[in-house]
Amino acid sequence: MQSSKEKIRFAIVGSGNVATRLVDAFASVGQKPDFLLSNSINGRQLADKFNVNLIHQPDVEVDIWLLCVKDDAINAELGKHFPAGSLVCHTAGSVSMDVLKRNSKTGVFYPLQSLSKDKKVDFSNIPICIEAQSESDLLLLENLGSLISNDVRRLNAEQRRTAHLAAVFVSNFVNYCYRIGYDLLKAEDVDFSILQPLILETAEKAFFLNPHLSQTGPAQRGDQTIIQKHIELLESWPDYQNIYKLISNAIENGRH
């Protein structure tokens, strides 16, 4: 069993958004990965940028392999490539660790954040959701995660799936609402920046109170006059009008 004092040897697999941000995060705290496994041009560039040993096959000895690959590439075919004694973890929110079909030593290391190659983030407060089959593997992942984050959490598969689903609502769907605001304003020649203070305040407020208590607006007040005006304003945006009606109804149904 790995002691917390020993240096953990680990490799990152991939060269996309998650791989890029993880290499950067570990390098930023002086703990760059021992290897980067990639066969793409992006991988070569990433390895060069952070001066990480680039490998093309999983033929080295490490404690942990962090698979930063597309969800549908996480499967038994991939799982069998890695040496038997090592801990092989994927980094996906909605994939079970069992799909790698290894007899033991699989795990999950899922950073709950929207990661882009082009935008650096402060990893120190990003929740890293870990799962593994043994307590010693969990401790190993806790040690690895705590190198870059103060918020490493043990989540079971069901909890992690739910966290990923919740993330779709609070990030992807929220971004779509931003996009609607952007489009509506653009049609009236108003700059999107006018919404920035409101957007940031709304995000903060959900945690100042909680999102049940911070719900405001015409639907929460049951203000049918404004709701009708808004629905009329959206006549030429049928997708947006449908979303307006559905969420307003849901808010009205849930009033308390």
Next chain:
Amino acid sequence: MQSSKEKIRFAIVGSGNVATRLVDAFASVGQKPDFLLSNSINGRQLADKFNVNLIHQPDVEVDIWLLCVKDDAINAELGKHFPAGSLVCHTAGSVSMDVLKRNSKTGVFYPLQSLSKDKKVDFSNIPICIEAQSESDLLLLENLGSLISNDVRRLNAEQRRTAHLAAVFVSNFVNYCYRIGYDLLKAEDVDFSILQPLILETAEKAFFLNPHLSQTGPAQRGDQTIIQKHIELLESWPDYQNIYKLISNAIENGRH
């Protein structure tokens, strides 16, 4: 015409969220209102707290009356109470200034932000959307607004209505998405705080790029496997399932 050097004499009408935050904002920069017009206990407390002259009738002389009252209280009945020479402004996003039915000297002073009695905000970056019937009245409102904000903008009625509608999407509906995340996590015993870094990053990212370019997630990728899993996970939340389907479809329709 009011020169920008003269002190603007103004009164705030009301004692709710908007009145409270405006009194606080003007007081914070040493420019408290000359009068607070209110007949409620809240009004008495607000006037006491900020040491503002409380009045019960609009029987004083000021340059501007700022009506911080409910949308449906903004009407001709209210408009006729105020002295003829003064500029009477409401602070609502979706109400025309004409509904006050005064022959002249009406306007709008709409701070585009979610305001609560209990939560102080930094007014300096809040967009204040102004409208009036003459250039001199617009200048007067610009002078008043710039006492508390660096972002006073002239918006016509249509632009302001659109900004308010956009605000419903990016604040009220976004908050509802937060609430869905909260509810889903709570059912799995995961603390809502796990979403905080993601929520703040999503809000920032919309302005780092723009919300069209920052759209990510299963629907943007066209990942039907994950979408189907999520729809199944939402079986016992029909309202949330409908919202998931509708927004995912809209995102898929708008992919580029």
